[in-house]
Amino acid sequence: MMLRKRVLVTGGVGFLGSHLCERLLAEGHDVLCIDNFFTGTKDNVLHLLDNHHFELVRHDVTFPLYVEVDEIYNLACPASPVHYQHDPVQTTKTSVHGAINMLGLAKRVKAKIFQASTSEVYGDPHIHPQTEDYRGNVNPIGPRACYDEGKRCAETLFFDYHRQHNLRIKVARIFNTYGPRMHPNDGRVVSNFIVQALKGEPITIFGDGSQTRSFCYVDDLIEGFIRLMASGDDVTGPINLGNPGEFTIRQLAEQVIAETGAKSKLIFKPLPQDDPLQRQPNITLARQHLGWEPKIPLKDGLKRTIAYFDDLLRRMKVEAAS
Numbered sequence: 096m097m098l099r100k101r102v103l104v105t106g107g108v109g110f111l112g113s114h115l116c117e118r119l120l121a122e123g124h125d126v127l128c129i130d131n132f133f134t135g136t137k138d139n140v141l142h143l144l145d146n147h148h149f150e151l152v153r154h155d156v157t158f159p160l161y162v163e164v165d166e167i168y169n170l171a172c173p174a175s176p177v178h179y180q181h182d183p184v185q186t187t188k189t190s191v192h193g194a195i196n197m198l199g200l201a202k203r204v205k206a207k208i209f210q211a212s213t214s215e216v217y218g219d220p221h222i223h224p225q226t227e228d229y230r231g232n233v234n235p236i237g238p239r240a241c242y243d244e245g246k247r248c249a250e251t252l253f254f255d256y257h258r259q260h261n262l263r264i265k266v267a268r269i270f271n272t273y274g275p276r277m278h279p280n281d282g283r284v285v286s287n288f289i290v291q292a293l294k295g296e297p298i299t300i301f302g303d304g305s306q307t308r309s310f311c312y313v314d315d316l317i318e319g320f321i322r323l324m325a326s327g328d329d330v331t332g333p334i335n336l337g338n339p340g341e342f343t344i345r346q347l348a349e350q351v352i353a354e355t356g357a358k359s360k361l362i363f364k365p366l367p368q369d370d371p372l373q374r375q376p377n378i379t380l381a382r383q384h385l386g387w388e389p390k391i392p393l394k395d396g397l398k399r400t401i402a403y404f405d406d407l408l409r410r411m412k413v414e415a416a417s
């Protein structure tokens with residue numbers, strides 16, 4: 096018989112958090128979702144509010160939290176450059192104070208704790224694809240540092256709590272993930288391209304489009320989270336979770352045009368500062384320790400994501416007209 100666990104998800108109404116809450120409920124757990132609603136929206140969990148095993152609380156992770164839980168997934172943090180650069184000091188606080196508060200909670204209640212770290216800890220990488228032992232090439236004083244260095248410091252805290260207090264930690268380095276419930280206008284490349292294509296607008300490419308990214312569909316990623324949390328205590332991470340399939344930004348734009356049937360043209364703008372040229376995970380560790388690898392091809396994931404945005408844009412149009 097499976098034991099019902101009490102699971103805390105910080106940042107639970109965000110893109111990834113809402114999918115994680117759904118999955119945990121489906122597995123029969125009690126889910127406490129906390130969020131300060133900075134980038135996430137209640138709409139993402141509206142369908143869960145009637146579930147007696149789901150609880151939503153407005154809370155900012157930069158303040159301590161006192162609850163009894165068995166597992167913590169710490170996802171709270173704005174994830175896209177437009178959002179995390181909006182108030183960079185708050186972004187660092189969210190990563191660092193948020194990690195301290197959640198680690199303190201995990202220590203008090205002896206919970207297992209998962210950290211949503213990021214491929215951004217590798218910065219603009221000198222090695223390709225990135226393995227977990229690569230220490231990264233981050234500009235500590237650039238405009239992305241509030242996020243990159245905040246996440247790096249959070250990892251440091253996780254490992255110090257592990258060494259100093261024997262905390263059971265799980266650190267995932269997440270690579271670009273996409274899917275339904277991404278924000279329609281947060282500047283992330285997949286949502287940007289889809290929204291522009293569905294509106295029949297030109298698709299904006301920063302740089303010449305030859306920079307590469309890997310794109311993981313959200314359901315694949317969440318499966319990785321669950322497997323990592325369930326792994327033995329010796330598996331602490333950091334562990335890369337992402338899709339190793341590599342595409343140029345131009346290829347992505349062309350695929351979005353093909354899947355939406357849009358007539359959009361491509362327009363090119365200068366690359367933002369410190370934008371990495373290549374990003375691709377090496378997922379050997381995830382394969383070995385979790386038996387995990389992504390299953391959903393870009394074409395299928397794009398179809399599901401396009402259907403979501405198509406519906407969202409229609410609803411937004413109706414709301415604007417009424």
Ligand SMILES: NC(=O)c1ccc[n+]([C@@H]2O[C@H](COP(=O)([O-])OP(=O)(O)OC[C@H]3O[C@@H](n4cnc5c(N)ncnc54)[C@H](O)[C@@H]3O)[C@@H](O)[C@H]2O)c1
Pocket residue numbers: 105106107108109110111112129130131132133134135136154155156157169170171172173174175189193211212213214268269270271272273
């Ligand atoms: N989506 C990706 O491709 C990706 C890649 C790497 C890492 N991550 C990490 O995964 C996590 C979730 O990302 P996402 O894509 O779902 O982003 P998101 O912006 O949709 O979700 C983040 C959530 O955290 C909440 N939040 C922000 N600051 C908070 C605070 N101080 N207190 C409480 N809640 C707060 C937001 O309101 C939002 O609901 C983030 O930590 C992000 O850094 C995501």
